[in-house]
Amino acid sequence: MDVNAALADASTIPFWLDTELRPEPLPPLSADEEVDLLVVGGGFTGLWTALQAKERDPNRRVMLVEANTIGWAASGRNGGFCAASLTHGYDNGAAHLPEENDRLAQLGRENLDAIEAAVAKYGMDVEFERTGELDVATEDYQVAELREAHDPDSGFIFLDQQELAGIVKSPTYKGALWDSREVAMVHPAKLCWELLRVIRELGVEVYEGTKVTDVRDAKTAVQVQTRVTAETIEECASAPCSTITAKRVALATNVFPSLLKRVSLHTVPVYDYALMTEPLRDEQMAAIGWEGRQGIGDCANRFHYYRLTADNRILFGGWDAVYHFGRQVSWKYDQRPETFETLAEHFFATFPQLVGLKFTHKWGGPIDTCSRFFSFFTSAYGRKVAMAAGFTGLGVGASRFAGTVMLDLLSGEDTELTQLEMVRKLPLPFPPEPAAWLGIKMTTNALIKADENEGRRGPLLKVLDAVGMGFDS
DSSP states (O other): OOHHHHHTTOBSSOGGGOSTTSOOOOOOOOSOEEEEEEEEOOSHHHHHHHHHHHHHOTTSOEEEEOSSOTTOSGGGTSOOEEESOSSSSHHHHHHHOGGGHHHHHHHHHHHHHHHHHHHHHTTOOSOOBOOOEEEEEOSGGGHHHHHHTOBGGGTEEEEEHHHHHTTBOOTTOOEEEEEOSSEEEOOHHHHHHHHHHHHHHTTOEEESSEEEEEEEEETTEEEEEEEEOOSSHHHHHHSOEEEEEEEEEEEOOTTSOOSSGGGTTSOEEEEEEEEEEOOOOHHHHHHHBOTTOOEEEESSSSOEEEEEOTTSOEEEEESOOEEOTTTOOOGGGSOOHHHHHHHHHHHHHHOGGGTTOOEEEEEEEEEEEOTTSSOEEEEETTTTEEEEEOBTTOHHHHHHHHHHHHHHHHHTSOOTTTTSHHHHOOOOOOOOTTHHHHHHHHHHHHHHHHHHTTTOOOHHHHHHHHHTOOOOO
16 A cells, blocks of 8 residues: 555645634734633633633633634644543543542543533534544453453443444454443534634633733732734744733643743643544445444554544544654644654554545644643642643543633632642653653653553553553553
């Protein structure tokens, strides 16, 4: 199979953002303002925070500022897997927060239900499908662990190789665990744009092209410095600036450098990549089955994730997770030809019956990763400022929960959520460079070796497990 031919005409614009449905940009902030709540960041976390703030108190003045355009970063580039899990899987939650893991699992299910309810309540056209997800084994050693997780009463259904072939046809599959209730598929960019529509209808003031440069305490309020986003150093020097005085501030900048220095080492940006195919014809769909339209992920440390779109394209992503020295985030890393070629090869190995299919889009983007692999929280200035970050690719669903937590923190009251260890306890920070780069490189190599050794974790991964920085996808 000539993967280069399949990739030859692929657009470098993320598929979800490549549409005439994309809203026209909103103007930047051009004057000093005073507000009750300022939300910084126009991705899922900021949008859900603004929505819930207005639901709690319709009369409070809420403003949201975004340095670029709504949903342009990770929120508009991901696979659209909206999961109930807040902890990147039950086992990962048990490893990091064993005493409250069951409660977090329940809160995650309630959160996904609330997302589905909000989509219905506000008539949001986001292609929401609560299909569940298939966790597929592609190696024999992976099957036993999936079989042990079989629990139909909880919605986890083990499928052997023959049963799975009746659902999705791939010669690589050995079996699967179907999480039938706790994952939905969405169009992520549409979710951003529909949330934008709803919050503006509720009275939230939204400014794009407005970058926050500083957050500082001002006794009874918080002063936030902004400037109109500029492309060059020369433009920055002359860009218009404004000051926002806010009673409360919610920081939802995620992968970008933290505005609170105390947690500047708690995340690293890791680049993830995806392909999108052209729409499948009826006979191509018949060749692979997949009538249940579940999301799919495999069991390896270097895993793939894939799903169907509303028009029967296949998004196929994952495998490489690339860190650049110095925690760099740059548009120049959004394209990585060697990863796209590898993904294309793996796609056709998974579905050889689709050889000849073309890819229409290829893109990448950074994910905010923390050492426990799910979100963390902090507050500052007497809980007048709250922050959430570290979603590690789980933000489509968990971002709404993060907004709930930040609003509870900003209320100044102690609630069940503010008392969670998940909220009170920070993950271990990553070291500064060059130790961060070296450590991530060594860990990546160790995970690859574990995949090659039937999942057995070597000395480095065992040490990381012991100190609370281990992850098994």
